[in-house]
Amino acid sequence: MRVLGVDPGLTRCGVGVVDGTAGRPLAMVGVGVVRTPADAEIGRRLVLIEQGLEAWLDEYRPEVVAVERVFSQHNVRTVMGTAQASAVAILCAARRGLPVHLHTPSEVKAAVTGSGRADKAQVGAMVTRLLRLDAPPKPADAADALALAICHIWRGTAANRLQQAVAAHKSARTQEPVT
């Protein structure tokens, strides 16, 4: 499974592509950041994010896109920008018919570090280890995007296994002879 992780933001939108399935070593395929100038108008910034993400989708052809779920508990202004950038990411993926999955920051941290309260340094360190990189990807938005992709591969596969197990169980039950 190839996953594009997107850590949405207007100024820096982190993107990371990871290949993998649960239980096997993961492989980083690409990582980077789509940037837009802070002094540009909001419309221009959203167009630049769309163009940047389209280029990533064209080049890496992911099967799934994982986007960080935005909460509004923090700074209002920042959250609006994050929500708008995430909308563009979700739109770009859905327009291509790609499945989009949202994961909360806690889910992502818990997936890669074991703790939903891990700090950025810990997430960066685990991403570096899990993908066998020489150094943590910079900026943190890029590392977070890779963590999102890893989170999705592990959680997605676990969810799939559960669904398969349930389906197998149901199938077995319906195949029981009705005597």
Next chain:
Amino acid sequence: MRVLGVDPGLTRCGVGVVDGTAGRPLAMVGVGVVRTPADAEIGRRLVLIEQGLEAWLDEYRPEVVAVERVFSQHNVRTVMGTAQASAVAILCAARRGLPVHLHTPSEVKAAVTGSGRADKAQVGAMVTRLLRLDAPPKPADAADALALAICHIWRGTAANRLQQAVAAHKSARTQEPVT
């Protein structure tokens, strides 16, 4: 000036097209709502909003798009959806090179009723009167979209006049003989 007003929302995205300039009677050109099913995935909903707004832009060819500015003081879940829908509206307009202007709900209410605290019924009544309609447009999101367009025509023109006056003043000053 032809303005497309957009009252963003995931379930109902109000759209209204108004022709006019300040000081002259306004004319409604079109009004409606882009709807998406509440049980659809977020990606699907954003794609439907994009397609709906593109159809309005294609049909009515506005010169300017006015979108309600989203604040996060209300229900968190609703605000996120509104921010995402507004991002799609801003993106659709900016991609065509159309100027996008954001107006707060208070600005819109104050523009059409004289009070920033007017209720929906009052806004609907004034939109009906200003556009010489037989009845208030339904649902309220459609009336709000028309109010946004009217607000933009009046404020935009006022802002233009102020800019022109300032420019004329500056120009007159620089043209004064330096004696």
